[in-house]
Amino acid sequence: MNKRSKVWFLPWARKEKLSELLEVAGLSDILGKDESVAIKTHFGEKGNDGYIRPVYFEPVIKMAHEATAHPFLTDTNTIYHGERNNTAGHLAVAAEHGFSEEKLSVPVVIADADALKPYEEIEVDGRHFKKVKIARGIADADAIIAVSHFKGHLLTGFGGAIKNLGMGCGARLGKFEMHSTVSPAVTEKNCTGCGACVEVCQQDALMVVDGKIKLDTAKCAGCGECIIACAEEALGIKWSEPGKNVQEKLAEYAAGAVKNKKIFCVSFVYHITPNCDCISFGEKPLLEDIGILASADPLAIDRAALDLVLKADATDVLKKAHPNIDYTVQLAHAEKMGLGTPSYELITVG
Numbered sequence: 454m455n456k457r458s459k460v461w462f463l464p465w466a467r468k469e470k471l472s473e474l475l476e477v478a479g480l481s482d483i484l485g486k487d488e489s490v491a492i493k494t495h496f497g498e499k500g501n502d503g504y505i506r507p508v509y510f511e512p513v514i515k516m517a518h519e520a521t522a523h524p525f526l527t528d529t530n531t532i533y534h535g536e537r538n539n540t541a542g543h544l545a546v547a548a549e550h551g552f553s554e555e556k557l558s559v560p561v562v563i564a565d566a567d568a569l570k571p572y573e574e575i576e577v578d579g580r581h582f583k584k585v586k587i588a589r590g591i592a593d594a595d596a597i598i599a600v601s602h603f604k605g606h607l608l609t610g611f612g613g614a615i616k617n618l619g620m621g622c623g624a625r626l627g628k629f630e631m632h633s634t635v636s637p638a639v640t641e642k643n644c645t646g647c648g649a650c651v652e653v654c655q656q657d658a659l660m661v662v663d664g665k666i667k668l669d670t671a672k673c674a675g676c677g678e679c680i681i682a683c684a685e686e687a688l689g690i691k692w693s694e695p696g697k698n699v700q701e702k703l704a705e706y707a708a709g710a711v712k713n714k715k716i717f718c719v720s721f722v723y724h725i726t727p728n729c730d731c732i733s734f735g736e737k738p739l740l741e742d743i744g745i746l747a748s749a750d751p752l753a754i755d756r757a758a759l760d761l762v763l764k765a766d767a768t769d770v771l772k773k774a775h776p777n778i779d780y781t782v783q784l785a786h787a788e789k790m791g792l793g794t795p796s797y798e799l800i801t802v803g
Contacts, residue, residue, distance in 0.1 A: 456794060456796070457753075457794065457796040457797050457798045458748060458749070458750035458752075458753035458793060458794050458796065458797045458798070459478075459748060459749075459750075459753075459797070459798050459800060460746055460747070460748040460750070460753050460754055460757040460797045460798065460799050460800070461474055461477060461478040461746065461747045461748065461799075461800045461801075461802050462744055462745075462746055462757070462761070462799050462800065462801050462802065463744050463745045463746075463747075463801075463802045463803050464743075464744045464801070464803065465722075465723055465742040465743055465744045465745070467802075467803035468509075468744075468745060470802065470803040471509060471512050471745060472512040472515075472516075473802060473803060474745060474747050474802045474803070475512055475513065475516060475719070475747060476516075477800075477802055478717075478747035478748065478749075478802075479717070479749065480513070480516055480598070480717050480747070481516060481520060482715075482717075482749075483596045483598070483715035483716065483717050483749075484516065484517055484520035484522045484596070485520070485522060485595060485596070485715075486520065486521045486522065487521065487522070487523065488522050488523065488595035488596060489522075489523050489525070489593065489594045489595050489596075490517050490522045490523060490524040490525070490594060490595065490596045490597075490598060491524075491525060491527050491564070491590065491591045491594035491596070491597045491598070492510065492513060492514070492517075492524055492525065492526045492527065492559075492598045492600060493527055493528070493564075493591065493597055493598065493599050493600065493617060493618065493621060493622060494510070494526065494527075494528060494599075494600040494601070494617070495528055495601075495602060495617065495621065495730045495731075496528050496537070496543070496546060496547040496550055496552050497546070497550050497730045498535065498536065498537060498546070498730060498731050498732060498733045499535070499536040499537075499546045499549070499733060500733040500734050500735070501730050501731070501732055501733060501734065501735065502724075502735040503602065503604060503724050503726050503730045503735065503736065504550060504602060504730045505600060505602050505721050506551070507550070507551035507552055507556060507557060509600075509721065509745075510526065510552075510557060510600065511557065513598060513600065513719065514557060514558065514559050517559075517598075518558075518559075522596075524559050524598075525559055525560040525561070525562045525590075526547075526552055526557065526559055526560070526561045526562070527561070527562045527563070527564045527588075527590055527591060528543070528547070528563065528564065528621065529563065529564050529565045529588045529591075529621060529622065529623065529624060529625070529628075530543055530563060530565055530566070530625050531543075531625075531628070531676075531731065532625050532628045532629055532632065532674045532676075533655050533656060533674045533676040533678070533731075535655050535733065537731075538625075540563045540566040543563050544561065544563060547561055548561075562590050563590070564588035564589060564590030564591045564622070564624075565588035565589060565590070565624040565625060566590070567589050567590075570589055571588065571589055571624045571625065571626075572586040572587055572588055572589055572592070572623075572624035572626065572627060573586075573587055573589055573592035573593070574586055574587075575587050575592065575709035575710075575712055576709075576712075577705050577708050577709045577712070577790070578790075579701075579702075579705035579708070579790060580701055580705070580786075581698065581701060581702050581705055582630070582702070582705050582706075582709075584709075585623065585627060585630075585705060585706045585708075585709035585710075586623060586624045586626050586627035586630070587622050587623065587624065587627070587706070587709050587710050588622055588623065588624045588627075589624070591622045591710060592710075594714065595714065595715065596714055596715035596716070596717070597618070597622075597710065597711060597714055597715070597716050597717075598716075598717050598718075598719065599614050599617050599618050599621075599716070599717070599718045599719070599751065600617075600719045600720075600721075601613050601614045601616075601617040601718065601719070601720045601721070602720075602721050602723075602724070602730055603720050603721065603722045603725065603755075603758040603762075604724070604725050604726045604727075604728070604729065604730070605725070605726060605727040605728055605729075605739065605770075605771050605774045605775060606728060606729050606775070607677040607680060607728055607729070607775065608675075608677060608696065608699050608700075608778075609699065609700050609703065609778065609780060609783055610771055610772070610775050610778040610779070610780025610783075611755075611759065611771050611780050612729055613720055613754070613755040613758055613759075614718045614720055614751040614752075614754050614755050615703065615704055615707050615751055615752065615755050615783055615784075615787050615792065616703055616707075616783070618706075618707035618710045618711060618751055619631070619702075619703030619704060619705070619706035619707035619710065620703045620706065622706065622707070622709075622710035623706045623710075627706060629674075630702070631699060631702040631703055631706060632674060632675035632676075632699065636668070636670045636673040636675055637668060637673070637677075637679060637680055637688040637689060638688070638689050639666060639667075639668050639687065639688060640686065640687050640688075640689065641665045641666070641687070643685045643686050643687040644664075644665045644666045644685060644687035645664075645685055645687075646661050646664040646665060646666070647684075647685075648661050649682045649683060649684070650666060650679035650680075650682050650683050650687075650688055651666075652682070653678040653679060653682045653733075654678065654679050655676075655678070656672045656673060656674050656676075657669075657672060658670070658671075658672035658673040658674075659679060666687055666688070668688075675699075676731065677728075678732070678733070696777075696778065697779075697782050700780075700782040700783040700786065701782065701783070701786040703783065704783050704786040704787040704789075704790050704792065705786070705790055707751065707787065707790070707792055708787075708790040708791060708792055711751070711792070716749060716751065717747070717748075717749055718746075718747065718748050718749070718750070718751050718754045719745065719746070719747050720745070720746040720747075720754050720755070720758050721745055722742070722743040722744055722745070722746060722758045722761055722762065723742035723743060723744070723745075724738050724742065725738050725739050725740055725742075725743070725762065725770070726738055726739065727739060727774040727775070728774075739766075739770040739771070739774065740762070740765055740766050740770055741765065743761050743762065743765055744761070746758055746761075748797070750792075750793035750794065750797070751787070751792050751793055752784060752787045752788060752792045752793030752794060752795055753793050753794055753795065753796070753797040754797075755783075755784060755787075756784060756795040756797060757797050757799055759771075759780075759784075
């Protein structure tokens with residue numbers, strides 16, 4: 454029988470007891486004196502309103518300071534052209550959303566900002582990679598606290614702790630490796646030539662020619678903004694082996710990110726939108742806010758978050774949002790990569 458990991462659950466109605474959740478779940482166990490602690494999160498794209506609010510990071514930071522550790526808030530630059538694909542712009546968006554040293558009393562660091570050495574190659578025994586490119590600032594840390602927003606995702610069905618640690622800890626070149634087989638499929642007969650996709654493509658990979666959309670795959674970064682923008686279903690993901698690959702690749706990157714590190718995960722199962730916080734606009738949540746989870750096991754916390762969503766809505770709102778994605782692929786591959794176990798004991802706090 455597989456050993457079960459412990460996952461602590463704080464219902465959203467009692468969110469003010471977040472400090473209690475962190476204490477009983479054992480956050481202090483990974484906070485060593487004078488050790489560097491990367492608090493990995495997503496600062497949210499400009500125009501997005503789904504990111505975790507800075508106030509919820511205060512108890513995490515407080516506990517790290519009390520342990521005389523050296524915490525810092527961090528994320529990595531994106532591969533698509535936008536506000537967050539360069540360090541200056543990324544820090545500006547983070548500050549606009551309330552993530553600054555002035556407001557939170559902790560450094561805010563873009564982990565792959567060092568142009569000369571933006572990443573460290575970490576060995577993994579994966580199906581796709583034997584080495585992964587983990588952002589330098591995170592690779593150098595002694596411990597990682599993954600503070601993740603659980604929500605839907607265009608490529609992976611859902612994004613939680615595994616995606617935050619995998620795609621989120623990869624340097625820009627690593628992100629290209631994970632997305633390299635993903636580009637939209639074009640169905641010209643559905644295209645009306647409206648140009649909505651062209652307006653949102655920040656790679657200049659799309660153009661309307663003779664009333665139909667044309668894609669330059671060499672420029673495409675696989676971000677998926679165009680697919681969301683298209684109301685005619687003229688653009689879509691190629692639902693084949695590449696779609697499965699990207700989930701497996703991010704699990705392999707997650708394994709590299711946590712290798713030889715102390716790890717703790719906090720997942721906010723609230724404002725559960727169809728798509729990632731990389732989307733540059735707000736989305737209506739799929740269901741009511743559920744709560745906050747904490748665990749030392751990235752796989753168990755994602756499985757628990759998913760089960761809570763399924764319990765709240767048995768129709769599976771994530772599957773309805775992305776019907777062609779088997780989101781269990783990332784969970785199965787994460788288990789193969791030694792990221793944890795899908796078996797867990799849920800312990801309610803508060």
